[in-house]
Structure formats: structure tokens, C-alpha cells
Amino acid sequence: MNIYVLLKRTFDTEEKITISGGKINEDGAEFIINPYDEYAVEEAIQVRDAQGGEVTVVSVGDEETEKQLRTALAMGADKAVLINTEDDVENGDQFTTAKILAEYLKDKDADLIIGGNVAIDGGSGQVAPRVAEMLGISYVTTITNLEINGTTATVTRDVEGDSEVIETTLPLLVTAQQGLNEPRYPSLPGIMKAKKKPLDELELDDLDLEEEDVEAKTKTIEIYLPPKKEAGKVLHGELTDQVKELVNLLHTEAKVI
Numbered sequence: 076m077n078i079y080v081l082l083k084r085t086f087d088t089e090e091k092i093t094i095s096g097g098k099i100n101e102d103g104a105e106f107i108i109n110p111y112d113e114y115a116v117e118e119a120i121q122v123r124d125a126q127g128g129e130v131t132v133v134s135v136g137d138e139e140t141e142k143q144l145r146t147a148l149a150m151g152a153d154k155a156v157l158i159n160t161e162d163d164v165e166n167g168d169q170f171t172t173a174k175i176l177a178e179y180l181k182d183k184d185a186d187l188i189i190g191g192n193v194a195i196d197g198g199s200g201q202v203a204p205r206v207a208e209m210l211g212i213s214y215v216t217t218i219t220n221l222e223i224n225g226t227t228a229t230v231t232r233d234v235e236g237d238s239e240v241i242e243t244t245l246p247l248l249v250t251a252q253q254g255l256n257e258p259r260y261p262s263l264p265g266i267m268k269a270k271k272k273p274l275d276e277l278e279l280d281d282l283d284l285e286e287e288d289v290e291a292k293t294k295t296i297e298i299y300l301p302p303k304k305e306a307g308k309v310l311h312g313e314l315t316d317q318v319k320e321l322v323n324l325l326h327t328e329a330k331v332i
């Protein structure tokens with residue numbers, strides 16, 4: 076089984092986000108594997124161990140992304156590919172990322188591609204389904220269980236707390252939802268082995284892509300943090316006065332009635 080994982084490097088959600096010059100300030104922030112992509116790596120390893128084959132982890136990023144790819148290798152993936160767009164693409168969006176990934180994957184004869192359900196930073200949940208569309212293969216999102224029997228895949232997906240079971244055929248792209256599995260921590264021998272596993276680095280040129288081919292379809296106009304929460308107001312006095320005051324505030328300040 077030829078299995079690919081789409082992995083995104085994201086900043087740790089524990090980080091305090093600041094904005095400078097209209098961009099999210101990444102200086103000094105801790106970076107991690109997008110948590111949903113950890114489920115994807117784990118599932119890929121489990122499918123490979125059950126069915127045989129190889130797991131390749133692919134990321135569109137910069138040279139810093141090597142660290143997260145090495146972690147995936149330490150978990151047990153066989154190979155990693157970094158598509159480094161640092162020098163070629165200044166403004167990218169979901170189309171950019173999906174187009175690059177699809178160009179890379181188009182001649183790889185992947186049986187199974189696993190992505191995360193959503194990235195915890197960008198949060199659009201678009202990249203993986205777009206990749207499947209571009210490759211012309213089936214996809215099922217937010218999955219919580221995957222069983223493969225020959226070329227048939229039985230997939231359980233999370234539908235806002237309920238479950239839906241879908242049967243489809245390979246090649247298939249799925250996106251991982253929390254609950255799919257319990258991602259393993261890289262073991263010490265795993266970390267040692269990962270240093271020697273292949274990690275290829277490609278650029279747009281290697282995929283026969285020009286900058287124009289991956290030009291963003293959208294433009295970010297503004298990024299801003301939510302307004303600071305103001306201290307709550309405590310009303311005092313007679314209950315009837317408090318009710319009057321509350322109605323007045325809801326009308327004049329909160330403007331909700």
C-alpha cells in the first residue's frame with residue numbers, strides 16, 4: 076500500500092498570538108505538527124503495519140519544516156518530502172498549497188492519502204479536499220475510523236457528534252478527526268532511526284511549476300485579534316430598578332434589543 080500523509084507545520088496553540096505589520100508575528104513562537112496531522116501520521120503507520128507498504132509524509136513549507144517531518148519519521152513514517160516554497164512563493168493560500176501537493180502527488184500512484192481535518196492556524200479545512208479534487212479521486216472528511224479490505228475502504232465519519240459509515244474504493248483521500256486513534260510519541264530508537272531516513276527537498280522547479288501556476292486565488296485584506304474583553308458590569312439596587320437598568324443597557328450599550 077502506497078500511503079501519503081499531508082502534514083502542516085503550525086504554531087503551538089498554547090502560544091500567545093501577536094500581530095505586527097498586518098501579519099501574525101512568528102518570532103520566538105513554538106512550532107508543532109498540526110495536531111490533526113498527528114492522527115493522520117498514526118493512522119498511516121497503522122494501515123502500513125496491517126497491510127504492508129510505505130508511508131511518505133509530505134509538507135509544503137520552509138527549511139524549518141524539516142523538524143516536524145523528522146518527528147513524523149521518528150513516529151514511524153518511512154520517508155519525508157519537503158516542498159520548500161520559501162524562495163518562490165510570497166503570498167500563498169489554500170489553492171497554492173493544494174496545487175503544489177497535487178502536482179507532487181499526481182504521478183505517485185497513491186492508494187491512500189491522509190490529511191488533517193483542519194489546520195489549527197489557518198483553519199479553512201480546504202487543502203486536503205482540494206488535493207483530492209485536483210487528483211480526481213474520492214475523499215471522505217473528518218473520519219474517526221478506517222477499515223481497508225482489498226481495494227474497499229469502510230470509513231466512519233464524524234457528523235457533528237453522530238457517525239456516518241461510508242463504503243468507497245481506493246485510491247482515496249481521507250481527513251483525520253480527533254478520536255481516529257491515539258498518536259504515539261516518538262521513541263528514542265525511533266528518533267535515532269529518523270536521522271537516517273530519507274528526507275527529500277524539492278522546489279517548484281522540480282515539479283515543473285512556475286510561480287504564476289500557484290498564484291493565490293484569494294487576498295487577505297486584514298488580520299486582527301478579537302476585541303479585548305471588558306470587565307463585566309454588576310447591577311445593584313432594587314430588583315425592579317436592576318431590570319430597568321438591564322433593559323436599558325441591552326438597548327443602548329449592547330444594542331441587542
Ligand SMILES: Cc1cc2nc3c(=O)[nH]c(=O)nc-3n(C[C@H](O)[C@H](O)[C@H](O)COP(=O)(O)OP(=O)(O)OC[C@H]3O[C@@H](n4cnc5c(N)ncnc54)[C@H](O)[C@@H]3O)c2cc1C
Binds near residue numbers: 166167190193202
Ligand atoms: C508558500 C506559501 C505562502 C503563504 N503565504 C501566506 C500569506 O501570505 N498569508 C497567509 O495568511 N497565509 C499564507 N500561507 C498559508 C496558507 O494560506 C494556508 O495556511 C494554507 O494554504 C493551509 O490552509 P489552512 O491553514 O486553512 O489549512 P487546512 O486546509 O485547514 O488544513 C487541512 C489539512 O491540509 C493539509 N495541509 C495544510 N497545509 C499544508 C501544507 N503546507 N503542507 C502539507 N499539508 C498541508 C494538512 O493535512 C492539514 O491538516 C502561505 C502558504 C504557503 C505554502
